[in-house]
Amino acid sequence: MLKFLKNRDFLVKLLLSYFLVFFIPFVAGLYAYYNGYSISLNNLKSYSKAIMTNLPSKINDVTLRPLELIEESINASPFYLTLISNHNLLASKNDIILDIRNFTQQLMLYYTSPFILEIGIYIPFENIIITPNFFESSKLYYDYIIRPIDTDYLDWLNLLNKSYNRYFMPMSFLIRGQPRSTILFLHSLPYWTFQDKKATLFILLDEEKLNDFIKSNVLYENSNIYVLNSDNTTLTQYVPDKNIDSLLKDTIKNSFTENSLTEMKTKKDKIILYYKSDMYQWKYIIAISSQSFFKPINNMKIYLLLYFIFSLILGLPTIVLLSLKSYRPVDEIKNILVSKFKKQKLSYPYSEGIENIEDKSEMIKLKELASLLVAEEEFLRKQINEFLPTLQNWFLEHLLVGNIPSAISEKEVFEKYQIKFDSDLFMVILVEIYDCQNFELQKDITDYSFVRFIIFNILNEVLTSQNNKVYNVILGEKKLGIILNIVDHNDTVDSIVGRLEYGKNFIQSNFAILLTIGVSTIKKGISAINTCFEEAEKALSLKFISGNVKIYKFSDALSQLKDETLSFITPEMENRILECILNGNKASLEEIFKNIHSKIFVSDNIPIIQAKLLCVNLYILYENACRLINYKSSSELFKIIENEIITKTNTLTLDDLFFKIQDNFISLAEFVKNNQLSFRFTLVEKVKTYIDEMYNDPNLSLSLIAEKFNITPQYLSSLFKEKTGQNLSDYITHLRIEKAKLLLTQTNYSVNEIALKVGYIYPNSFINVFKKKVGLSPTKYRTLYSSQN
Template sequence: MKVNNSYIMRMLLSYLPILFVTISILTFIFFSIMNQFNVSNALQANRLTAKYVVNMTDTSLKAISFEAQEAIDTGGTLQQFLDAPSDRALDFDASNMLSTMMIRFGLIDSVYLYRARDGMVLDQSTIQPLGQFADQSYIRAALDQAYTGVWSSPRLKESQGIQGTSKVNVTSLGFKIPRNSGSLGYLIINVRTSSLSSYIGQAIDPTITEAQIYDNKGQAFFGENASLTSKSRLSVDIESDYTGWTYRVGIKGGQLLSFLFHGSTVWIMLGLAVIAFAIGTTFYVTRRNYRPIETILHRIERFSQAVIPPDSKEKENEFAFIDQAIERLITNNMAFQEQQEEHLVIRRQQFLQTLLKGEYEDDRETWEQERQHFGLAGGQYIVGLLEMDHYVDFALKYSPGDQSLFKFITSSVAVEVSQQSGMRVVAEWITKNQLVLLLIEENGGPLEHHMLQIAEQIRSWVEGHLNFTVTLGIGTAVDNEPAIAVSYDEAAAAVSRKVSLGLNRVIDSVEVKENKDGEWFAYLEMIRSMVRQIRMAEPEWLDELKRLFGEMAVHHLRKEDVERLLHYFIFHLEYELERLLPEITEPWVQEVKPGLLTSVEQSDTLAQLEGDFLETIGRLSGRITELSQNRRHNTLMREIRDYVAEQYMDPNLSLTLLSEKFQISPKYLSQLFKESIGQNFSDFLIGLRIEHAKKILRETDETVQDISNALGYANPTSFIRVFKRIVGISPGQYREANAGNVSGPFIEDGKMQDK
């Protein structure tokens, strides 16, 4: 069968946008190359602008420097202010001279003069001590500089105003007075970097040109956290001979323009590569995308007689051909699904679910049809429920395919055993681990006896031939269809008793009896008593837990009842621990509680549950016991520390005395000191006595010998040696260094400290 391959032509035409984009890029490259001439002119203009900015800035800064040098000449007003006695008129003249300098040069932010003989600082408005001056840190640093008269790198200058302290970025020029020694004082002139930026901005067009100044360390004058970076192709760097600063002038967006306009030959080669790549990619992608469609067409052509009738007209193109094939495939699939829904197995499952729920009376007509289909002409019915033991382990051990195979084998064995006994049976899996057996007897007879025999045969066969076991619960025989649901409920209740009766057995509903209401009160009392014993770290909880599981086994509790009691135990234990032992909350939430809940969910027998609970609660009880011991140790150590802090002057105080008083061995007491305080007893006691000695030395005139005797030392030499080892200096040196400084700084461990 032949089809029109027009789709490949349409696909080729659909890639024309790729060619359009490629041509657009090439056009852009062409204009970029043409504009490179403009870039050369821009570079030349930047160079001239940078030289002009450098000359203009250096001229202004030199003028400020020259003016400052004239002001500090010998015999001038500023030198008189520094050398002559203090005089208000002279202070005013000097301040007025500084203000005049600021007025003449608009770049200057502030000027102030430091007088060395009395440590006073004069600015345009005030004279104040250096210690109160906002920018005192820079003055102190400038006094130690060997060379002056050089403009500094940008720095933050602190100023004290009406609204508080403020900081501005400035560059500073300082001169020692006189020049060679600076013994009289120091003159400092500050120029704001923002003023320099505005000053330079007058010489350039800020909208298209940007300028920056870097000091000799690469630190930028304008902007925050800026440093000297690599120069772009559209910027020019000029270094000032006067200041040593680097002036950079460039076009805004220079990195992008440099990338676009650099290298005409490179752009030409790139353009040719783009054209070749676009054409090759277009044909390759087109052919590659069409290949799956071509494969589909070949497969359909191979079986065209089955998909399209021989008399069908040839389709106009491949898509219409594929569309017809897919439409027929969907139609056939829907028909197959409708047939599957009517399959006997699905009908049997639906019918069985209706019987077990007792809902068949809602639709009597459908019930009669299903009844005739399965041959239910009347008689007696009995329900057995088979449940796989340890289903969680079974699901983890085998793959889904193997699980389905084992379930099929189990149901087949159940049907075969029933048929060999001459009984009619309906067997279906209603859950992942439960198989329902509906046994039917039309002529009456001992139906319960037959069901017990069949159930035992199924159980023993599974045990002997498969790697797992099953437990079966048997309901009572009923005489009509509505009572089938009652028989099923009895079978479900019987099989739930396996948690207390055991696994791999047949449980008849007549074997189990309901618990009396009074028994629940006894269980709850056992749980509350056991929780109290666990919280108090009493070992009796172990016997109480064993008794609880023993009582549940004796009364054959259902699985639901066992789970209800154990969930109450977990809840009550969590409440007591959170309320009275908050330190144990984290291990309870992360380890103990999840382990108990998992055991309740996955365990099938009381023996398994008892083992898991004994192990998990045992670990919890150990932690509670350890916590209780730590609490007692902490209380005892607090009492001992308080006693030592009160009696440390007693010369007879020792580990032996403490052990006798607190009824604890000296060795264990020494260990507690090391663990809780981090020091042994002797170091702790010496520390208290030395602190007391330092206080006496600072506040009294007692002799070293008296202090040594008061502290229990045999001779002053021993006391002095211990004091010097701990403090770093002798008692006499300590008293001399701290004489009269009761509230001020004092010597502590050989260093000056503040009280």
């Protein structure tokens, strides 16, 4: 060892090693400590301001604003006229019993607020109190209903006889034999004047619930919050830090500068105070001990000191010993990587003789290690490239339907999804495959993937002729979306539609594929893409009026669909119709159709186009119901719809057409009833089976499953909850977590790989959900239960 120490190069390397390993981290730790202290202090001040900005507005919304509305409503109540016209209210109470009942029922409505314990009105000239359940003298109210603790009757009466303007004060009451801490709200009603005396509205607020509400809105648990009234009397307080509370006993009522930080120094501590008032003259004060807040950071000083001592006493000897040992970790690292590649069944360079690495030189080992790392990088890049189109389609689909935050920037879009827009002008084009049977027969096509490939390629070719960019989205088996990023600002909707018409005709003549297309207007900004999608949907809905195999612009929809509410069956109505069919309830189904006919065809006198569109919607619902119960739909009804609406023969009146559709719906209900079928339960089982097969699809959702089974999302959600006692989304999450548990304990997949295999695109989302449901992170769960197994 002395021989090495005499070597000057060795000593230089030793000192450099010590400097790099111990001294630089120590200096970095000192810098991190002081920088962290400064940042934390700023965060503490920002936190105090944020709490005092949000908390008063939240309390106003849930507590104080409702009181104002109650006060205004009672003050304007016509019941006052009934009271003033009767001089002896208690004696004539039976004569006005209906008026009293109506007024007290109105008072009962205000009890929906969880913070309100009691609402009452004190009438001074006859000394009576009115509550939802009481209309008697104030003495009876004091003796048997609610009484203030530590306040006698005369003091209570004197309190009610004073004049108030939205005054709050703390007071404890005995309510139904139980002591309760409350905040008493008092207000003189200006319209309720009897013999020059105004009635007093009093409302008891639950101070304990208000305190819990404050607690739920506090992020830092040692924040003391005080709420005072206009007289600086404490209404409620949340004081987890008792030390601060004892220090502030005398100073909490002092006047602080509003909306500014105040620092109160003591012998051992410094307290950060922030004060704010609101429109109701409530004062809010937050107090946080800097000693308590900075305790974790102050502990860092001790760790740095211990680290410095350790580096002096043990650092140098440790470095010397490690330097003298001929430890070569290359073999170990290489073996780990080789083992990983073998499990993944990947080929890697220098595989021949890989197990006999002891016989090879260090240079060759390093080359092999570098080759393995390059191979792994290539493998990861390949995985990312394979998954990127799916991720991009998921993003674009959710961007269309409005599930992406509107504030997302182009930079975020590029960084996460490798999508770069060349301008801020967008248009959405929706394409429906109306018919491609001839093409399928000629080419023996088993699915629509090849058809979609042809459509996208040809339409993209014609749409990019003006240097515009297109982004293709698969919305369904036969429904496609195209987001057109318009680079040429002189391009118009009409010119784009002209190019679309050329592409549509080319596809139709060369591939026998018939398309119906809806086109939106041109709008500015990424956030407008969802609006463009809705416009394209409305344009596409014109196919029910004017037929398929056409291109429709949103401007056409504006002129023809002026009143959509008359022409479409609401989701709630669809749910009721499907429920009646699946239950075989013929009578209820007849009643529903009777109401539809009475409301829309008779009362509203809708235009012919709207009436026909309504009939088409009912026919689509009929087809979906047939598929639900495996019932062959009526070909005769289809011919009638085709003749009356598409070819417009007009041989039937609209009433006759409506009743034809109604008869077919009733036939479905009779079929279910006569065969004693239970399709509602069968449908839920089919949905569960479908989820069991598709749980690893990141796009799996309520709306996607509803579309798969041709029912509305609302009906599927309520039916699934009724039959299983569980929300559908909870069922999907539970299944994914159970599958993840098996993969964690029975395979060597990484957490990121398992997240993808159970349907989570983002590993962080999977980790958060897993931890919430299981109580452990995936890594801890694997460590615990793999060792037990």
